Amino acid sequence: MKLVKLIANLGYGSRKDVTMMFREGRITDPDGEVLYADDKVPHEHIRIDDEPLDPPAGLALMMNKPLGATCSRKDQGRVVYDLLPPRYRLRDPALSTVGRLDRDTSGLLLFTDDGALLHRIISPRAQVAKVYEATLAQDLRGDEGELFASGTMMLEAEKEPLEPAALEVLGPRQARLTLTEGRYHQVRRMFAAVGNHVETLTRISVGGLVLGDLAPGQWRALQAEEVAQIFAGPAPR
Known part of the structure; x- marks a missing residue:
């Protein structure tokens, strides 16, 4: 790919804008040598205003x-x-x-x-697990883990039961929940279904x-x- 198109595709400007950047000498190699639009240089050797070029596609x-x-x-x-x-x-x-x-x-x-x-x-199909930590408005009642893990829990307006989810109790009103699906507001709706309310929710890992x-x-x-x-x-x- 030509340098003008590469740099434009990375969002630095239109092809006309990037062509002007070449003319102004703003595009260089790591040693400060000015590059030209038809040069063939590795991506990691391109600098714009002395800053490394953003990562290529596949970011x-x-x-x-x-x-x-x-x-x-x-x-x-x-x-x-x-x-x-x-x-x-x-x-x-x-x-x-x-x-x-x-x-x-x-x-x-x-x-x-x-x-x-x-x-x-x-x-x-990937079953990539997402882990959330929640602070709840009320104390856990004790049976949430079994229900969430059952694979039979239904949410309001849903036609299919939830996939089994793992609950780890961190405190009376704190829990860590591991899901392998991502339905709309799923964590909040799961706790609402057992009469509780999520006050704070943070996702701490994906896979x-x-x-x-x-x-x-x-x-x-x-x-x-x-x-x-x-x-x-x-x-x-």
Whole structure:
């Protein structure tokens, strides 16, 4: 792929904009030597204004989604894409969230521009486990774990029972729940079905990939081995 198209596809501007960047000498190699549009250089050797070029297509990111941000591109309020560099909205192929977390849920959110990877993660066949920690309005009554694990629990307006889910009690009003599916507001609806209310909810892992020490709103690109961890099963606790 020609450098002009490559850089434009990464969201740095139109092809006309990128052509002007070449003319202005803003695109260089690591030693500061000016590059030209027909040069053939490895991706990792390209600099724009002395900064490394963004990762190529096939990008995967993880973010600690903060409360109050939504995963929609069109929401009039704060959206998760606002936390990324503006040019990330212009990448081609487009960068999308892998599933969603609602406005009042925080924690591990994945992004990718790789459609095959996205579908592999969210496919019911993959059985990728998502782990959430919840603070509840009332004490747990004691039978939730058995019910959630039964594979027979029905939610209101649903036609199929939920897949078995694992509940770990962390305190009288704190629980960790592991799901292998992602129905609409599932964790909140499960606790509502047993007469409780989720006050705070955080996703702490997807498969074997753990949120770690990212602060709310922070994000970083994933390495190939980290993407592989997603399919390696839940991380040990």
